[in-house]
Amino acid sequence: MREYIITTQRLGLRNWLPSDEAPFIEMCQDEAVMKHFPKVLSKEETLGLIGRLKAHFEEHGYCYFAVDLLETSEFIGFTGLANQIWESAFTPCVDIGWRLKRAAWGKGYATEAAAACLNAAFTTFNLNEVLAFATNTNSASEQVMKKLGMNYIGNVQHPLIENDDRFTHCVVYKVLRN
Numbered sequence: 447m448r449e450y451i452i453t454t455q456r457l458g459l460r461n462w463l464p465s466d467e468a469p470f471i472e473m474c475q476d477e478a479v480m481k482h483f484p485k486v487l488s489k490e491e492t493l494g495l496i497g498r499l500k501a502h503f504e505e506h507g508y509c510y511f512a513v514d515l516l517e518t519s520e521f522i523g524f525t526g527l528a529n530q531i532w533e534s535a536f537t538p539c540v541d542i543g544w545r546l547k548r549a550a551w552g553k554g555y556a557t558e559a560a561a562a563c564l565n566a567a568f569t570t571f572n573l574n575e576v577l578a579f580a581t582n583t584n585s586a587s588e589q590v591m592k593k594l595g596m597n598y599i600g601n602v603q604h605p606l607i608e609n610d611d612r613f614t615h616c617v618v619y620k621v622l623r624n
């Protein structure tokens with residue numbers, strides 16, 4: 447059994463492994479998965495992202511965790527927590543994020559993994575609040591925020607997408623400890 451930081455009924459959340467590289471590169475080149483981002487990622491960009499997530503885990507004990515299906519050990523994407531330090535009215539903060547491969551959508555996995563992450567955020571990691579960001583066109587992501595009991599607190603222009611007309615604003619949601 448792999449070493450999981452968090453488990454749920456169906457999912458195991460863990461630090462990143464070399465075996466995640468190939469499936470995550472494929473995921474991040476899927477236009478549907480990356481529809482709400484400025485572009486798909488090159489192999490090098492995805493490997494860079496994995497490197498940053500692993501470094502974040504080493505420093506803070508959490509990151510956007512790699513997610514496996516417990517039944518098969520299949521890697522299906524990420525869900526987790528990350529420190530956000532880009533400049534805005536809502537940052538610095540810790541946010542919760544999710545990105546799953548297309549075949550894993552619509553089964554409640556993102557909500558299941560994220561609910562466990564929020565629980566860990568307020569117990570294990572002793573955080574007082576967690577925010578979530580999504581482009582205002584990303585209804586599935588916003589729906590996950592709502593299902594988690596997070597509340598809409600405003601809009602923000604993310605610096606990574608400010609020059610992209612497809613995304614005028616990101617919605618911002620928040621949940622407090624308790």
Ligand SMILES: CC(C)(COP(=O)(O)OP(=O)(O)OC[C@H]1O[C@@H](n2cnc3c(N)ncnc32)[C@H](O)[C@@H]1OP(=O)(O)O)[C@@H](O)C(=O)NCCC(=O)NCCS
Nearest residue numbers: 479544545546551552553554555556557580585586587589
């Ligand atoms: C966002 C994402 C992680 C959701 O994963 P998931 O496991 O399918 O999520 P869940 O099944 O837990 O919940 C999704 C909810 O959104 C709803 N939904 C899905 N597509 C939708 C759409 N186009 N419009 C409105 N609601 C939608 C689902 O019906 C479900 O809500 P319900 O349970 O009330 O019916 C997944 O779609 C994904 O990886 N997308 C690409 C990456 C991405 O955009 N990440 C977020 C960046 S902010």
